[in-house]
Amino acid sequence: MTTNNVVAMEKLSAVERGLWVFRDMRVVTWRNLTASLRIPEAIFFSSLQPIMFVLLFRYVFAGSINVPNGGNYVNFLMPGIFVQTVCFGAVATAIGLSEDLAKGLIERFRALPMARSAVLAGRTTADLVRNVFVLFILTAVGLAVGFRMVNGVGNFLLGCIVMIIFAYTLSWGFAIIGLRAPNAETAQLMSFPILFPITFASGAFAPVSGMPGWLQWFAIHQPVGVVVAATRQLMCGDSVGPSPIGNPVFWTLIWSAIMLLGFSWLAVRSYRKVD
C-alpha cells in the first residue's frame, strides 16, 4: 500500500519491535538533551540552585542542627541535598512535556509511526542524564565544603544509583502533571506543593527525631524519607546515626517499583487522552 521505504512495524517480531521502541526512545532522548544544551544559561542556573542549598545549609544551619552519634553535619547533609536535587529534577519533566504540548511538537510525534511510549520515555531518560550531570557537580561542591565518602567510594556510588532510580520513577509522576497542566508555568506551580513537603519533611536536612510524632511517622515512611535514609546509610554508614527505618534500600526499591508501574500507566493514559 505505502509507496515509501518505511518499516512496517506491525509485521515485525516482538524483539524487532522492541528494538525500534528503544531506538525511538533514544532519538527523543537525544533531542531533549541537544535542545537543553542549546540553552547553556538554563544549565548554569539549574546547577546553581542546588549549590546554593549546599552552601546555605552547610554554613547557615550546620551550627544549630545536632546530628546523632555526634556525627559530622556536612556528611549528614549531603545525601539529603543529593536526594532533594534529583527529586526537583522531576520538575523538568513536567515543564518539558508541557512546553512540547504547547508548541505542537507532541502533535507532530503523534502523527509519526513512532512508538507511543518513546515520547515519555525519551523525556524521563533525558532528565535522568541531567540528574547524573548535576550529581557530578554537587559531589565536587560537597567535597570542597568538607563532605567525605566515609563509607567508601563504592557505597557512595551505590547511593547515587539508588537515588537516580528513585528520581527516574518520580519523573514519570511529574510527566502526568506536564501532560495535564494547561501550560508550562502552571506545571511548575503545580509541582512545588508536592515537592516541598516530600523533600523537606523527609529527614533530608535535619534528623526526623526533632519533628512532632505525626510528622515523624510521615517523614520516615513516605518515599523520599525512605530514599534519604537509604542514601545516607550507603554513603555514611551509621556515622551520622542509624536509619530511622530498617532496610531503607529495600523499601526504596519497593517504592520505586510501585511508583514506576502506577505513574507510567497513568502517564501513558494521559498521553493518549491529550487533545
Place this chain on the structure above:
Amino acid sequence: MNSDLAISARGLVKVFNRGQTVRALDGFDLEVKKGTVTGLLGPNGSGKTTAVRILSTILSPDEGTAEIMGLDVVRQSDAVRRTIGLAGQYATVDENLTGRENIRMVAQLTHLTKAAARTKADELLERFKLTEAGDRPAKTYSGGMRRRLDLAASLVAEPPVLFLDEPTTGLDPQSRNDLWEIIEELVAGGTTVLLTTQYLEEADRLAQDIVVMEKGRVIAKGTPAELKAQLGTTVIEVSFASHELAERASLLLANLTPKAPIREGSLLELTVENGPKIAAEVLRTLDGAQVELLGLALREPSLDDVFLSLTGHRTEIKPEQDTAKGRRTRKAKTEEAAQ
C-alpha cells in the same frame, strides 16, 4: 471503498468537553480523489483542524469512520501514519534544534535508517532553499522559513497523502507565494493534498475541489467554478457616501435582482446573471431617485461571496493572531474550539 479515493470520511463526530460541550465535528463527510487538492474552507472554530487531526490519527473520532488510502484511521493507525505527512499552521519544529537536526529527527522517528535520514535531510534542505540556514537553530528562522522547514519535515517519508493545516496563516505575501509554489510542485508530483484554509484566495488558487465547513458540518462543496456559479456570474458593487444612502438604494434596487442586494456599511453588492445590463438599470434607477453614488464596479464573484451567501456572514479572518511565531497555548486552542 472506492479505490480512486485517497481520503474518505463518513459521519465523523467529535465532541470536546472543556467546561462546556462543543461539537467540533457534527456529522462530517469527505471524499478526496487520489492526486487532487481539496481545500477545506471555513472560519475559525468551524472544525477544519479537528477534521485534519482525526484524519491524521492524532485524535480518534467519537462516531463515524475514516480511511486514508483504504486504511482505517483508528484500526490501522500505524499504517496510516506511514502514509501521511502533516504540516500545521503552528509550525511544529523544535526551535532549539537546527533545521537539519529537525528533519533528521523526524526521519529517524519515521524509521528511516540513520544514513537515509542524513541523505534525506540534505536533499530536503536543498529543495526548500534552507541549505544555508540548515545548521542554525530554528529559533533564528523567519516565519516563512519555519513553515518551509515544517513542510520539509513532513515529507521525509515521501507520503502519498499530505495534510496542510492553514499552511500560510500569518505569513507575508512573498512567503505565502513561495509556499504555494512548493505545494503546486508536490501536487504535480502526484501527492494528494488536503488543505485547510481561511484564505479564499488560497483555496481558489490551489484546490480543484472545495469543501465549505461551518459548525462541524459540510455546508457546500464543488469546484471553485461550481461554487461561484451557484451565485450568479457577476457581482455589482455600488458604493455610497453614507450608510443611509446605501440603505435607501438597497430598497430601490430590491426589485432588479432575484436575490436581495447585500449591504455592508455604505457598500451595496448585487449578484446577477447579466452584469452590464443590470448595471445600467442600477444607474438609471438611482439617477431617477436622485441618489448619488460614489462608485460602481463589476467583478467576478469571489469565494468570499460564496461564503457570504451560504452562511450569511463573511469568513472571519483575524489577520494577526498569535500564530506568527508558530506557538499557541492550549488555552487558545480551547477558545477556538469553543467558538
